[in-house]
Amino acid sequence: MEKGRDSSGREKGPVPWTLGFRIPEEEGIIFLGEDDGRGFELEFRKGKLSVSIRFPVRTEPVKLEAACEPGYEAMLTYTGYRLELWAEGELADEDWPIGQVDIAGICKTGQGIPVSLQLGKCPVRQEKERTFTGIQGWKPEGANVHLGDCMPFYWDGTFHLFYLYDRRGHKSKWGLGAHQWAHIATRDLVNWTEYPIAVGIDEEAEGSICTGSVLFHDGKYHAFYAVRMCDGSPAQLTCAVSEDGIHFIKSHEVFALQPPYDGASARDPKVIRDERGRFHMFVTTSLIKDGQSRGCLAHLLSSDLITWETAEPLVVLDISDQPECSDYFKLGGYHYLVYSNFGTARYFFSPNPFGPWQAPEDNIVMERAYRVPKAAEWKEGRILFAGFYVDPDVDYGGTVRFYEAKARKDGSLRFLPVPEMEEGC
Numbered sequence: 001m002e003k004g005r006d007s008s009g010r011e012k013g014p015v016p017w018t019l020g021f022r023i024p025e026e027e028g029i030i031f032l033g034e035d036d037g038r039g040f041e042l043e044f045r046k047g048k049l050s051v052s053i054r055f056p057v058r059t060e061p062v063k064l065e066a067a068c069e070p071g072y073e074a075m076l077t078y079t080g081y082r083l084e085l086w087a088e089g090e091l092a093d094e095d096w097p098i099g100q101v102d103i104a105g106i107c108k109t110g111q112g113i114p115v116s117l118q119l120g121k122c123p124v125r126q127e128k129e130r131t132f133t134g135i136q137g138w139k140p141e142g143a144n145v146h147l148g149d150c151m152p153f154y155w156d157g158t159f160h161l162f163y164l165y166d167r168r169g170h171k172s173k174w175g176l177g178a179h180q181w182a183h184i185a186t187r188d189l190v191n192w193t194e195y196p197i198a199v200g201i202d203e204e205a206e207g208s209i210c211t212g213s214v215l216f217h218d219g220k221y222h223a224f225y226a227v228r229m230c231d232g233s234p235a236q237l238t239c240a241v242s243e244d245g246i247h248f249i250k251s252h253e254v255f256a257l258q259p260p261y262d263g264a265s266a267r268d269p270k271v272i273r274d275e276r277g278r279f280h281m282f283v284t285t286s287l288i289k290d291g292q293s294r295g296c297l298a299h300l301l302s303s304d305l306i307t308w309e310t311a312e313p314l315v316v317l318d319i320s321d322q323p324e325c326s327d328y329f330k331l332g333g334y335h336y337l338v339y340s341n342f343g344t345a346r347y348f349f350s351p352n353p354f355g356p357w358q359a360p361e362d363n364i365v366m367e368r369a370y371r372v373p374k375a376a377e378w379k380e381g382r383i384l385f386a387g388f389y390v391d392p393d394v395d396y397g398g399t400v401r402f403y404e405a406k407a408r409k410d411g412s413l414r415f416l417p418v419p420e421m422e423e424g425c
Helices: 103-109
Strands: 017-022 028-035 038-045 048-053 062-067 073-078 083-087 090-095 116-119 130-133 145-155 158-167 180-186 191-199 206-209 213-217 220-229 236-242 267-273 279-289 292-302 309-316 324-331 334-341 344-350 371-377 383-390 398-407 413-416
Touching (some): 028 103, 062 083, 103 116, 145 383, 158 383, 191 220, 220 267, 267 324, 334 371, 344 371
Parallel strands (some): 145 398
Antiparallel strands (some): 038 048, 048 062, 073 083, 130 191, 158 180, 180 191, 267 279, 279 292, 324 334, 334 344, 371 383, 383 398, 398 413
């Protein structure tokens, strides 16, 4: 389908559409269409509706599934950047394809059940808040849905947990992940509210909204992150801003690392404010020097969160592998740095804000199976870590788990259960 042009002659984006149909009594292939060799298939077997659509940019089809029964009303919608499958008014599955199929042409040639097609529009998705208790071992509801990298943040009596919302264990959008920032929050660590997606994919070019951090400044919440791009170009470092900590607006301001840092691999920005009010950003990347590439945490400085100056790296490894998903906090008389390397999260400490860093004999955060743990302060100066344990059925994503960190006199940390989160509290 042609994208078309607007009144000024500029090319429009992909045209949205909605396809509605009813699940028949008989099992089997219920609709089959072809468009220049690209297939479109609806199949209903053993209580499951399966959708398979080939988009022009890839040979592998996009596949969605929903639990259904004969007589159910089903709906397939395409927003221009997201494909959704609905059953009986409930969202069952979604993916974020690139490009567009000639759905009108397919419906003309397709054989099977009657379908109703609306071109140029699709229903506005209404996401509702909900409350729940029992955070330990929690993940968002839905089939093939998991919780990924956690980004906790505390401000003004509220503990926020932003996390990567994952479907299919990092396999959405043909393996790019199509992660988005989801959001839950609490004021007592017991009762939680689940909010709509905080920072989502709303453009075809975005392959994944990746891990980052949140900072409150000048009356606004600033969410810093990297965007994995669909065309294989370097991830873009950018931010989104919110006045209430719930509804974020993308700034579309993109910044890049400068030499000697490798801008192409930049990701996982962690932003802090020091005691003098200056901002520091730590970014996963590599240091290119004397023809050698060594993994490092780039260090950038700013006075306004917009213009960033290059500083000496916070950490430089002796290997090319990079320190990922860094975090930073102060507890007692020490400053702590956390990052993951080869899938294991480790912590380091120093009496000085930016090192030199030292590590105890065992500096693993909780245990090796605890993935991408990051920390935030809670009331009375407590430090809480949030990370996830991988679901055994997928390669990425799982359920959340919190631990409280307490410092020993020598700077090493103990990781303990969070009393408010234990059953029976």
